[in-house]
Amino acid sequence: MSMIPIDYRTRHPLEDRREQLAGQVEQYLAGGGHITELPGFVERIPFPSRKVVTATPKPPRRREAPKKHRITIEEEARLIELIKVAAELGQSRTQARETAGIGKMLFMALCFENNIVFPDVAELAKSKSDKMAEARRALVPKIEAYAHLGVATCAIRCGVSETTVRKIAREFGITLGVSQ
CATH class of the missing domain: 1.10.10 (Arc Repressor Mutant, subunit A)
Structure with a gap:
């Protein structure tokens, strides 16, 4: 069974069409044809290529605009204060989370975003x-x-x-x- 060689160095069909059109325009002009330019038309690319379009910056991952199922910014600030106080008192993560009355994921997100550090388990056990x-x-x-x-x-x-x-x-x- 022999393999068919594939030439990956192909050209884009649009380039072939442009060359073909340029050749036809040259033939028309060489044959005595005349091109009349109409005012008001500007040569431009109808759709910019992806390379020209600048990427829009990604939105911040912060929950600035609360949705209906999310907590308000004021409520979030209250929870952050509760968690900070619990951390200063030396409570465990579980105790602080239960005191605030929130889920694990929200608790972890608030601690991470606000750099709230709790004493580790070994410290708590020792104390x-x-x-x-x-x-x-x-x-x-x-x-x-x-x-x-x-x-x-x-x-x-x-x-x-x-x-x-x-x-x-x-x-x-x-x-x-x-x-x-």
Whole structure:
């Protein structure tokens, strides 16, 4: 099976027609013909080529003109303030989004457009564990005071579970008495 060679160096048919017309005009003039130009006609290309037309700039991707299903600019400004306050308070993204009462995509778009940065998950986990450790340290004096009463009574008096009392006692070396 042999392949048919294809010559990709072809000319546009419009160029062929223009050359053909130019040749016919030359023959007409050579044969003694006369061309009369009418006033008011200007030689121009009826439709500019794509290369001549400048591309219009793309519209900004910002939601400046709200549609019916979108929020107003005032509402958007209120949401941005709510989100900024939540970020400053150290809330998580989910808490801030639920506080504002908006969806994930709108929340992400508002945060991205306004450079609102939230603490990452590791920071939140660390701060949460720090708060828990601080709360355990605050319970130590109470547990020491009620340790002689036993685990169950100490838990009831301190308002925590028995497991928490045991963990704190183990962590801080408190000897617990036996319940009667």
